[in-house]
Amino acid sequence: MLGCPLPRLEARVLLEAASGRRREWLIAHGDEPADEPAAAAFESLARRRLGGEPIAYLVGAREFAGRRFATTPAVLVPRPDTETLVGFALAHAPARGRVLDLGTGSGAIAITLACERDDLRIVATDRSEAALAIARRNAEALCPRALETGRLELRAGDWWSCIGDGERFDLVASNPPYVADDDPHLREGDLRFEPRDALAAGADGLDALRAIVQGAAPHIAPDGWIALEHGYEQGAAVRALLAGRGWREVATRPDGAGRPRITCARPFL
Ligand SMILES: C[S@@+](CC[C@H](N)C(=O)[O-])C[C@H]1O[C@@H](n2cnc3c(N)ncnc32)[C@H](O)[C@@H]1O
Known part of the structure; x- marks a missing residue:
């Protein structure tokens, strides 16, 4: 060396x-x-x-919340920031609750929840079939029984399109794409190698968050939660999206570095 x-x-x-x-x-x-x-x-x-290629792609894996996840250029490299979302979900999902992870990528969120809480039933979705193949590989390695028994289910589809009418969850977690299309960071460093669909979300970076909030209400139990990861400068915008639709207990929480990272809320009554 x-x-x-x-x-x-x-x-x-x-x-x-x-x-x-x-x-x-x-x-x-x-x-x-x-x-x-x-x-x-x-x-x-x-x-x-x-x-500039991310180390995780070069070695084919990245550690997340203490587990090793297979990571290829088909999926976002799991970030420590996202452990904040996992921590919230672990603390707020009720016993034997149903949890939905929208945009699962490598499966980092859903699989960590499945490993940490064997009482939860979890659905993990993604629009990318290639990403779902990696999530499946990770589930087979890290929580095979959850996959075999259907306690962890992987579904392909655009945000709410693969969730049935009347299907409700106690907690919905998502780390969606939230970078603005013209953000120069997309053309720099490691981000150049990650899937654009996992990063960019319209002119203000909020298109995915808007779509998720817009479709969420019918799919969350009355005393349930939604928890959304976002950019550290997007907290006010995400709170406004939720409050504008009548969600209650809307609050933004910091990540491990103290930056506003997730916004959580409960459905209107
Ligand atoms: C920021 S990545 C998050 C991946 C993983 N959950 C994590 O935290 O490491 C966002 C994920 O959302 C997926 N995605 C993007 N647009 C989508 C859509 N319209 N419907 C469903 N999934 C989508 C991408 O394929 C990507 O896997």
Whole structure:
């Protein structure tokens, strides 16, 4: 790794993937030269990383809430910010409740809930079949029984289109796309490699949040919750969307870095 311009931690993660060796082994043998295939694989990964490809895509996985999720360019790389949404869902889903995860991507939210709470029945949806294939792979690895028994169900469709008339949930969680179409960040760094459909949502970044709020009321139990992740500058706009439709107990909560990250509410009575 000597002379490699990558941050040390990134270089070590790529070296683990290139060599097939665990971190402990690499630390213990840090002064030995890598064999030729491992050196070549490392060089190729390092070059791609320097070109901006997310580490999670290069090594095929990302840790989320203490579990390792398979991660490919078909899905958003799960972010620590989203653990705030998971924490809210774990604390507010009632015993034996029904939970809906709209836009599940890798399945990070739904699968974490299924693993942490075996009393919950969970539906996870996405418009992208490719994303759902990754979510299925993760569920098979992390909570196979939930998938086999139907306690965790994966469905394809545009937001509420795959939810039946009269189907109601005790808690609806979503981390939808929320970046404005012309946000320059979409053309920079890691974001360039992630699916645009997972990131961009119209001129103000609120199209997906509007669609979700617009269709939500008939699908949430009267004493249920909706919890929506959004950009740290979108809290007021999301509260206005919900309050404008008569939702109650509308409040924005911070993520681990103290930035406004999720807005939660209960249906009007
Ligand atoms: C920001 S990603 C979140 C992925 C995952 N839930 C997470 O937190 O890591 C948003 C997800 O919404 C999905 N999506 C985008 N538009 C959609 C739509 N109209 N209907 C359903 N899913 C959609 C994308 O395919 C993507 O997987």
